[in-house]
Amino acid sequence: MxxxxxxxxxxxxxxxxxxxxxxxxxxxxxxxxxxxxxxxxxxxxxxxxxxxxxxxxxxxxxxxxxxxxxxxxxxxxxxxxxxxxxxxxxxxxxxxxxxxxxxxxxxxxxxxxxxxxxxxxxxxxxxxxxxxxxxxxxxxxxxxxxxxxxxxxxxxxxxxxxxxxxYDGGFETFSDAVNLAIDMAGAAYQRDGHLSGVSTGLRDLDQRMGGLQASDLIILAGRPGMGKTSLATNIAFNIAQAYEPVQQADGSFSAKNGGVVGFFSLEMSSEQLATRIISEQTEIPSSKIRRGEISEGEFERLVACSQVMQKIPLFIDQTGGISIAQLTARARRLKRQRGLDVIVVDYVQLMQGSSAKSSQNRVQEITEITTGLKALAKELNVPIIALSQLSRQVESREDKRPQLSDLRESGSIEQDADVVLFVFREEYYISNREPEPGTQEHLDWQTKLAAAQGRAEVIIAKQRHGPTGTVSLAFQAQFTRFSDLADDARLPEHFE
Incomplete structure (x- = not known):
C-alpha cells in the first residue's frame, strides 16, 4: 500500500x-x-x-x-x-x-x-x-x-x-556608484548644518568630520577618567533627540535629521546609562540622583525629563561579554524592526570573538571583533562608534596626549578604523599632581589648573576622508556633559 x-x-x-x-x-x-x-x-x-x-x-x-x-x-x-x-x-x-x-x-x-x-x-x-x-x-x-x-x-x-x-553582491557599475555619491550630496544639502553624515550635536566636531559617515568604523579611545563613555552617551543622545523621520517612496522611513541609535553597553547597566543621560539633561549631578539627595523641584525636573526621553529612539542592550556574532544578529534585528542609523559599542575589549581559535589568542580575537564591526557598518550602512581602552604607556610619558600606538592590541584597531578619536582632559592629570600648598609651585599649579578647568580635547588621530587635528570642547564633570566651547571669537560684541 x-x-x-x-x-x-x-x-x-x-x-x-x-x-x-x-x-x-x-x-x-x-x-x-x-x-x-x-x-x-x-x-x-x-x-x-x-x-x-x-x-x-x-x-x-x-x-x-x-x-x-x-x-x-x-x-x-x-x-x-x-x-x-x-x-x-x-x-x-x-x-x-x-x-x-x-x-x-x-x-x-x-x-x-x-x-x-x-x-x-x-x-x-x-x-x-x-x-x-x-x-x-x-x-x-x-x-x-x-x-x-x-x-x-x-x-x-x-x-x-x-x-x-x-541578493547579488559582486560588481556594480561606476554609474551606480556616481548616483549614490550624488544622492549623498543631495542629502547633505537638505540636512541641517549641510553635513554629509549624521550630526553628533557638537558643532566643532561636525565641522572637522562632516558628521558621522555611513559605513564608517569610528574608534573612540581614552584612558580611564577621560570621559570617553560620557562623550559616547552625549553623542548618542544628541542623535536620538534630533531624530526627524521622513517617508520614502516604498513606504519605509529614513532619518532626515538625527537617527535611531542602538547602544551596546557591555560595561554599565541600562539604568546607569539612563542616569548619566538624565543628569546631563537636567543638570543634576548623578551622584545626588543615586543617593536621593535631591529637592522636590529637582525631582519634578527629573520626571519631566523622563517623559520627554521616553519618546526618543535610543535602544540599549546591556548584555555583558557579547560576541561579535550576537551583536551582529541583534543589530540586524533592530534595523528590521525599528530602523537603525548609528551603533555605539562600549567597549571593544569587553567583547568576545565567535570562533574557538581566536579566543585562544587575544590579538586574534580583537582582530576578529574589529573586522566584524567594520563589515557590519558596511552591511547596515550605518556609522559604528566603538570605544576602546588605551595602554598604560601613556602614563609614562611627559605629554599624556594619546597616540595611535597607544591603542591596546593597536594593529587591527588602527587598521580597520576609518576614524580614530582620542579623548584627553589635561585637567585630570593636573588635579592629581597638587604640590605643597603655599609654595610658588602651588601658585603655578593653580594657574595651570584654572586654564585647563572645564576643557577637553578630542584628538582626531586618523580620518580616511578628512583632516586630522584637535577639537576643543567644554566638559562639565558633575553632569558628565561635553558641549561646544564658547570662544571669545564667537561671543556677541559687547560695549563698555
Missing part, C-alpha cells in the same frame, strides 16, 4: 518547477513606460532592471531608464537603435516587439501595481536561491565550516534580501 502511494506521489510530482515570474506584468509595465515616460518615476525608486525575469525585458528597462534620466524621450522609435536588431521574439523582431508593447500598454495609473508585482516575484526568486544554497551547503559542508557559521551566513543573506529586495 505504502509503495503504491509513493509511486502515485512520484507520478504526480512535476519533474521541473519554473521560478515564479509574470511576463504579462513585465510587458504591461514596459508598455506603460514606452507610451508615457512618467510611468518610470512610479517604479524607479524600488525597481531595478535585475528584477525582471526575461533578459530582453531587463535590457529594454535599462535602456529606457538611461534615456529618461538623461531627459530624452524613450519610445519604440528612439530606443530601437540601442537594442539588438537581429534578436527575435518568436516571429517578431525587437523593433516590432517594442511597437506591440506600446500598442497594448496599460495606463500609467497601474504602473506602480505592476512594478510591485515584478519586485515581489524577484524577491521570491532570490529567496529560492538562498534556500537552495542553504540546503546544498548543509549537505556538503566543508570540514572547517561550523553550523553556526552557516547560520550566520544565511542570516546575513536574508537580511540583505529583506533590506534591498535582492
Amino acid at each position: 505504502a509503495e503504491a502511494l509513493r509511486k502515485q506521489a512520484a507520478a504526480e510530482t512535476p519533474l521541473f518547477r519554473e521560478a515564479p515570474h509574470n511576463l504579462e506584468a513585465e510587458q504591461a509595465l514596459l508598455g506603460a513606460i514606452l507610451v508615457n515616460n512618467d510611468a518610470f518615476y512610479r517604479v524607479s525608486d524600488f525597481l531595478k532592471s535585475s528584477h525582471f525575469y526575461e533578459p530582453l525585458h531587463r535590457k529594454i528597462y535599462e535602456v529606457a531608464a538611461d534615456m529618461v534620466r538623461m531627459g530624452k524621450i524613450a519610445n519604440p522609435v528612439t530606443m530601437k537603435t540601442f537594442l539588438p536588431a537581429d534578436e527575435k521574439v518568436g516571429e517578431m523582431t525587437v523593433t516590432q516587439y517594442l511597437a506591440r508593447l506600446a500598442a497594448e500598454a496599460v495606463t500609467v495609473i497601474n504602473a506602480g501595481d505592476y512594478g510591485r508585482a515584478i519586485y515581489d516575484l524577484a524577491t521570491r526568486r532570490a529567496l529560492i536561491t538562498v534556500g537552495e544554497d542553504m540546503v546544498n551547503i548543509a549537505f556538503d559542508a566543508p570540514v572547517d565550516m561550523s553550523p553556526g557559521a552557516q547560520i550566520e551566513d544565511a542570516e546575513r543573506r536574508l537580511f540583505e534580501l529583506a533590506e534591498t529586495g535582492r
Whole structure:
C-alpha cells in the first residue's frame, strides 16, 4: 500500500518547477513606460532592471531608464537603435516587439501595481536561491565550516534580501556608484548644518568630520577618567533627540535629521546609562540622583525629563561579554524592526570573538571583533562608534596626549578604523599632581589648573576622508556633559 502511494506521489510530482515570474506584468509595465515616460518615476525608486525575469525585458528597462534620466524621450522609435536588431521574439523582431508593447500598454495609473508585482516575484526568486544554497551547503559542508557559521551566513543573506529586495553582491557599475555619491550630496544639502553624515550635536566636531559617515568604523579611545563613555552617551543622545523621520517612496522611513541609535553597553547597566543621560539633561549631578539627595523641584525636573526621553529612539542592550556574532544578529534585528542609523559599542575589549581559535589568542580575537564591526557598518550602512581602552604607556610619558600606538592590541584597531578619536582632559592629570600648598609651585599649579578647568580635547588621530587635528570642547564633570566651547571669537560684541 505504502509503495503504491509513493509511486502515485512520484507520478504526480512535476519533474521541473519554473521560478515564479509574470511576463504579462513585465510587458504591461514596459508598455506603460514606452507610451508615457512618467510611468518610470512610479517604479524607479524600488525597481531595478535585475528584477525582471526575461533578459530582453531587463535590457529594454535599462535602456529606457538611461534615456529618461538623461531627459530624452524613450519610445519604440528612439530606443530601437540601442537594442539588438537581429534578436527575435518568436516571429517578431525587437523593433516590432517594442511597437506591440506600446500598442497594448496599460495606463500609467497601474504602473506602480505592476512594478510591485515584478519586485515581489524577484524577491521570491532570490529567496529560492538562498534556500537552495542553504540546503546544498548543509549537505556538503566543508570540514572547517561550523553550523553556526552557516547560520550566520544565511542570516546575513536574508537580511540583505529583506533590506534591498535582492541578493547579488559582486560588481556594480561606476554609474551606480556616481548616483549614490550624488544622492549623498543631495542629502547633505537638505540636512541641517549641510553635513554629509549624521550630526553628533557638537558643532566643532561636525565641522572637522562632516558628521558621522555611513559605513564608517569610528574608534573612540581614552584612558580611564577621560570621559570617553560620557562623550559616547552625549553623542548618542544628541542623535536620538534630533531624530526627524521622513517617508520614502516604498513606504519605509529614513532619518532626515538625527537617527535611531542602538547602544551596546557591555560595561554599565541600562539604568546607569539612563542616569548619566538624565543628569546631563537636567543638570543634576548623578551622584545626588543615586543617593536621593535631591529637592522636590529637582525631582519634578527629573520626571519631566523622563517623559520627554521616553519618546526618543535610543535602544540599549546591556548584555555583558557579547560576541561579535550576537551583536551582529541583534543589530540586524533592530534595523528590521525599528530602523537603525548609528551603533555605539562600549567597549571593544569587553567583547568576545565567535570562533574557538581566536579566543585562544587575544590579538586574534580583537582582530576578529574589529573586522566584524567594520563589515557590519558596511552591511547596515550605518556609522559604528566603538570605544576602546588605551595602554598604560601613556602614563609614562611627559605629554599624556594619546597616540595611535597607544591603542591596546593597536594593529587591527588602527587598521580597520576609518576614524580614530582620542579623548584627553589635561585637567585630570593636573588635579592629581597638587604640590605643597603655599609654595610658588602651588601658585603655578593653580594657574595651570584654572586654564585647563572645564576643557577637553578630542584628538582626531586618523580620518580616511578628512583632516586630522584637535577639537576643543567644554566638559562639565558633575553632569558628565561635553558641549561646544564658547570662544571669545564667537561671543556677541559687547560695549563698555
